Amino acid sequence: MGIREDLEAIGAQLKEELASLEMTKALEEVKVKVLGKKGTLSGLLRSLGQLSAEERPAAGQLINKAKEDFTAWIEEKQAILEAKEKEERLRKEALDVTEPRDLPCEGAEHPINAVLNQVLDCFTSMGFEVAEGPQIELDHYNFELLNLPKNHPARDAQDTFYVDDNIVLRTHTSPVQARTMLSKKPPIRIVCPGRVFRADEVDATHSPVFHQIEGLVIDKDVTMGDLRGTLDAFAKRLYGDDIETRFRPSFFPFTEPSAEVDLTCFNCHGKGCKVCKGTGWIEVLGCGMVNPKVLEMCGLDPSVYSGFAFGIGLERITMLRYGIKDMRLLYEGDLRFLRQFR
Amino acid sequence: MKVSMNWIKKYADIPVSAAEYESRMIMTGTGVEGTEYLGSHLNNVVVGKVLTCVNHPDSDHLHVCTVDVGEGEPLQIVCGAPNVKESVLVPVAKIGAELPGGTIKKGKLRGVESFGMLCSGPEIGVPVELYPSVGDAGLLIFNEEYAPGTPVAGIFGLDDTVVDFEILANRPDCLCVWGVSRETAAAMGTELKLPEITVKEADGNINDYAKVDVTDFELCPRYAAKVVKNVRIGPSPAWMRQYLHAAGMRSINNIVDITNFVMLETGHPMHAFDLSKVKNGHIIVRKAEKGETLTTLDGKHYDLPENALMICDENGPTGLAGIMGGEESEITENTKEILFECASFDRTSIRLTSRAMGIRTESSGRFERGVSAATVMDALLRACQIVNELDAGDVVPGVIDLYPDPVKPAELTVSCKRISHRAGVDVAPEKMKEILEKLLFKVELNGDEMKITAPIFRQDIDQEADICEEVLRYAGYDLIPSTRLRGETPMGGKNTTLRNRDRICSFLTGEGFYETMTFSFISHKSIEQLGLDADDKRHSCVSIRNPLGEDTQCMRTTLLPGVLKTLSTNINGGNENGRIYEMGDVFDGIERTGEGLPVQSTMLTLGCWGEGGDFFSVRGIVEMLLKREGIKPEILPADEKYLHPGRQAKLIYEGNVLATVGELHPDIAAKFDIDSRVCIAEVNLPQVFANATPMGTVKSIARFPAVSRDIALVMADEQPVGPVMVAIEKACGKMLESIRLFDIFRGIQVGEGKKSVAFSLIFRAEDHTLTEEEISRLMKKALKVSKEQFDAELRS
Known part of the structure; x- marks a missing residue:
């Protein structure tokens, strides 16, 4: 038998073996058996020594050619097998992607703070600074500087918790306004958010503790139109571009003229619904031009400066915004309630 | 405050619907909580004349009547009331009437068709004080002549709308019919027709009947009184009962009703004393003395707080000034001579006494909010005028009026330009004048300058800003433009x-x-x-x-x-x-x-x-x-x-x-x-x-390799591991990149009461590769500090 025949026999057997192979592991064995150091091709190469010098180059060429062919066959098979195995692995790794899993808790800030932050974003973007002050406050700042002298009947409307004759739990965040006017030169543009207290028993719409945000602007040329413009911007930012304000005459001791402000009902957009009791308007805040007497008491000359102030009840706008019917839910902290917020 | 719209209409026309009226009042600053039409249950209830009345063929108590209801054929109505008879005038609920007990439908009673219902007082929901015979058994039979078909609501004064006003704290002058009528006339642009007050007096002299002393004019700036003799106590007329009913007050008798009517109309609480019960007719207004007591109108007995302002006679306290009268001098059926009191009391004093005693009345509430001393006499004379009208007694000539320091109307000079600017709305000076005059201000316009005298009852006006509000609320808050803030913008933002x-x-x-x-x-x-x-x-x-x-x-x-x-x-x-x-x-x-x-x-x-x-x-x-x-x-x-x-x-x-x-x-x-x-x-x-430390600059990533070493330390079981790790970190310094606890083992192998704690330490230097020598020196430091400070040994 000659080399050519041997190579043909090896090749034929290799083809047969490759054809029946299923796994890359077995392919490695076949590869070693033919192309390995102790493989059949190496054996043939070693046997070249027995050939004559004239026969050797041709035989060597034959063997090298065969080696190239065999390697190509094996690589081809290997690629096929690898692709098949990868496909198989991926098939086995498939998940039931619809299988439910427990989610981690999302977490959320308190709805009142969520709404407060929206309000703050709106006013801070208009150049308002945020000011805070003590919740336990001097009568002087909470009442007297705001044109509510002792025994003024309007004090009764704000049933006050007293610590002693001169110290109260603040009934509004207005004392922060008074403190700011006393300590800062105009132009003043502040909003004062915070907790306030009134001696009201707890029920669905009352609470002895609640939150307000008040605003104050003092400058040389401030008009009631600027007040309306500012509140229009607030209403549109918070509730949408189609929201309008309606000013109604009102009375507060610290402003003159004063107004109650209604917004277009953000539930029905003015058509009339349950939320707005069919009127298309929702009463949201009180405001007015700072009473010159207040300016004077706070050390500002009312012939030079004017300004406006407004106050918003955060509980009220939070309850309206989310359709909360009972204020107590806000203070119970039940996760069945809080988990609905995001 | 609930007020009959008919009452207001007496003094100011309201040429619009109740809903439109409500909205105009709100937009001009008089709050309205709501309106209620009183006769809504009396639609389709009319006066009917019983033409024929025969016994029902199949019943021993029913009657079959034909009733003229003023339109079309007379109605056949079956009626069970024993007092039904021919030719009486009765209320007829026609088909479709929605009575308190249900809707009236066509029916058949024992085979006879019935097209409506003849009604009793309770069936049409009319309270007894509005119609005297309403409470009688059986059908309500009208005593007066009415044309068949007349709607009954008007007969009972229920063809009226009650307006529930919400008066702002600065406007106590609006807490009365005259007050809201003034605002109504201004808001509607109609004429204000307040009554001219004239009193017809009999003979005699008030000073022969009564004498008043006020000891403290701070607390009682004005005290006025009139005397009425030959008092004829009786029921009030229907119109007065109807107005009181709409305001939520009960009718008592003509004299008491007059005081309440005048209070509702003028805003001045009044009191009527039985003069025979006031010792020597001498009233003394003074502060309570220690230990004094009083039995009030409602029969309750009180110890009086010192300094409470009292109305007294020569025997002692007879009433709490401005809060409640005493039982002693109450008006009774036998009262013959009365003294009407109309006064003004210091609101703080009333408030403190009312608080201290836990008594709040309509009167105290009004005084707390502020009752003007200036208008006291109008109210007092109005009461006397109504005494004349009702013929409830003879007014004695003369008046007692202790008023040493009369209130003066507010006078101020303002700039129209400044007012317009504050409001943000351009209002012409002439327009301002017109608005203010409509509100009964006296105005002298001089270019930009306006000299203003406020009406005497307006206690809330004392500065230009107040005038600005008056102008703006009648010019219209709707005119306020929407402008943006100008000037220097502060930095803004959260702190x-x-x-x-x-x-x-x-x-x-x-x-x-x-x-x-x-x-x-x-x-x-x-x-x-x-x-x-x-x-x-x-x-x-x-x-x-x-x-x-x-x-x-x-x-x-x-x-x-x-x-x-x-x-x-x-x-x-x-x-x-x-x-x-x-x-x-x-x-x-x-x-x-x-x-x-x-x-x-x-x-x-x-x-x-x-x-x-x-x-x-x-x-x-x-x-x-x-x-x-x-x-x-x-x-x-x-x-x-x-x-x-x-x-x-x-x-x-x-x-x-x-x-x-x-x-x-x-x-x-x-x-x-x-x-x-x-x-x-x-x-x-x-x-x-x-x-807290703010975020600083970042380090670059170390280029030299890290070396990791594990050690296990045996220490007392109760030794907290935290401090051990802190000590090792300190000892090794910055070459120790991290230390991590990865195992704690307790068992026989490490001994009773001990634990073996295994840490993984990673060392790295920023500027070179650590040598074996450096690492073992660092490890020695770690072991040394563990041994010295915590008695922890390397686990063997």
């Missing part, structure tokens, strides 16, 4: 404290925490339930002088009671796991600021239960929170009484406790009705922010 708090909240919500809020109040009991040491600062709270109850006794010194209550609500509400936090202010009961106010600080308390709520998870959250503020705290066992004695740690930085973390003590949990393990962390935010 540092708020930004700090926002950062913490956003971290916690990201970790699955829900923010909760509880009241700033706590009870003494809830603090005691925490089982704190007797001298713990948190026991000392700022107390509320007038709490609503136990729960609002004092201000919180810690967020714990609130958070524990929230946890209890959640756990008992069936929420299996959860993470909550409250960020809120607490108040120091002892320390005060320079202004003398309690020191207030914002604290943070976390509460976790169920999965993810174990000690180490929660401590991890707090460590991470601190890490994000640039703080790496030392962790040591803590000793809070409300926490599990073996499961609590404090996180310390530079000697300050920044936070305490631990499992709630089971005894405390039980007191707050919590039956599962909960973990609490209290974070002292002011301390955290004080120690």
Whole structure:
């Protein structure tokens, strides 16, 4: 038998073996058996020594050619097998992607703070600074500087918790306004958010503790139109571009003229619904031009400066915004309630 | 304040619907809570004349009637009332009438068809004070002649709308029919037709009947009186009863009704004394003396507070000035001579006495809000005029009027330009004048300058801003334009404290925490339930002088009671796991600021239960929170009484406790009705922010290889590992990149009462590859410090 025949026999057997192979592991064995150091091709190469010098180059060429062919066959098979195995692995790794899993808790800030932050974003973007002050406050700042002298009947409307004759739990965040006017030169543009207290028993719409945000602007040329413009911007930012304000005459001791402000009902957009009791308007805040007497008491000359102030009840706008019917839910902290917020 | 619209219409025309009227009043500053048409249940109820009345063929008590209702064929109506008879005038509820008892439909009674119902008083819901025979048994039979078909609502005065006004605190002058009529006329642009007051007097002289002394004109700036003799007590006429009814007042008798009617009409509370019960007809207005008592009209007996202003006679107190009369001088059927009192009292004094005695009346409420001394005489004479009208007695000539210091109308000079500017609305000076005159101001216009005299009853006007409001509310608040702020814009934005708090909240919500809020109040009991040491600062709270109850006794010194209550609500509400936090202010009961106010600080308390709520998870959250503020705290066992004695740690930085973390003590949990393990962390935010370090510059990534070494140290079981790790870190210095605990082993192999703690140490130098020599020197340092400070040996 000659080399050519041997190579043909090896090749034929290799083809047969490759054809029946299923796994890359077995392919490695076949590869070693033919192309390995102790493989059949190496054996043939070693046997070249027995050939004559004239026969050797041709035989060597034959063997090298065969080696190239065999390697190509094996690589081809290997690629096929690898692709098949990868496909198989991926098939086995498939998940039931619809299988439910427990989610981690999302977490959320308190709805009142969520709404407060929206309000703050709106006013801070208009150049308002945020000011805070003590919740336990001097009568002087909470009442007297705001044109509510002792025994003024309007004090009764704000049933006050007293610590002693001169110290109260603040009934509004207005004392922060008074403190700011006393300590800062105009132009003043502040909003004062915070907790306030009134001696009201707890029920669905009352609470002895609640939150307000008040605003104050003092400058040389401030008009009631600027007040309306500012509140229009607030209403549109918070509730949408189609929201309008309606000013109604009102009375507060610290402003003159004063107004109650209604917004277009953000539930029905003015058509009339349950939320707005069919009127298309929702009463949201009180405001007015700072009473010159207040300016004077706070050390500002009312012939030079004017300004406006407004106050918003955060509980009220939070309850309206989310359709909360009972204020107590806000203070119970039940996760069945809080988990609905995001 | 409820007022009959018919009453207002007597003085000012209202040419629009009730709804339109309501809206115009609101937009001009007179609040309206709502309107109610009184006769809505009397639609389709008319006067009917019974033409024929025969017995029902199949009944021993029913009658078959034909009734003329003023239109079409007479109606056949079956009626069961015993007093029905031919030719009487009765109320007929036609088909479709919606009576209080139901809607009237065509019916058949024992085979006879009936097209309506003849009604009794109660069936048409008419109270007895509105029609005398309404309460009689059987059908209501009209005593007067009415044409058949006349709607009955008008007969009872129920063809009227009651307007519920909400008068603002600065406008006590509007708390009466005349007041709202003035605003109505201005708002409607109609003529104001207040009555001209004339009194017809009999003979005699008031000074022969009565004498008044006022000892304190500060508290009683004006006291006026008239006397009426030959008083003829009787019922009031229907019109007066109807107006009182609409205002929610009961009719008593003509004299008492006159005082109430005049109060509603003019805003002046009045009182009528039976002069025979006033000793020597001598009334003395003075402060109560110590030990004096009074029995009021409602029969209650009171000890009088000193300084309460009293109406007295020579025997002693007969009434609480401006609040309530005394039983002694009450008007009775036998009263013959009366004294009408109309006065003005200091509102603060009335308020304090009313508070102190716990008596609030219509009268005291009005005096507290302010009753003008200036208009006292109008009210008093109006009462006498009505006495004339009702022929309820003979008015004695003369008047007592103690009024030493008459109120003057407010006079001011204002600039039209400034008013327009403040309002943001351009209103022409002439227009301003017109508005103000409509509101009964006297105005002299001189270019831009307006000289104004306010009407005497307007006590709220004393500066230009007040005039601006008057002008604006009648020019129309709708005219206020929407303009943007001008001038120098401040920087704006949140302050540092708020930004700090926002950062913490956003971290916690990201970790699955829900923010909760509880009241700033706590009870003494809830603090005691925490089982704190007797001298713990948190026991000392700022107390509320007038709490609503136990729960609002004092201000919180810690967020714990609130958070524990929230946890209890959640756990008992069936929420299996959860993470909550409250960020809120607490108040120091002892320390005060320079202004003398309690020191207030914002604290943070976390509460976790169920999965993810174990000690180490929660401590991890707090460590991470601190890490994000640039703080790496030392962790040591803590000793809070409300926490599990073996499961609590404090996180310390530079000697300050920044936070305490631990499992709630089971005894405390039980007191707050919590039956599962909960973990609490209290974070002292002011301390955290004080120690926070801002993010600095970054380091480049080390290029030289790290070397890792594991060591196991055997130490006493009770030795906390934290301090050991801190000591090793310190000893090795910055070459030690990290130290991590990876195993704790207890068992025979390491000895009784001991544990083996395995750490993985990673060393690296920034500027060279560490040599074996350097590493073994560092390891030796670690072992040495462990041995010296903690008696920990290398595990062999």
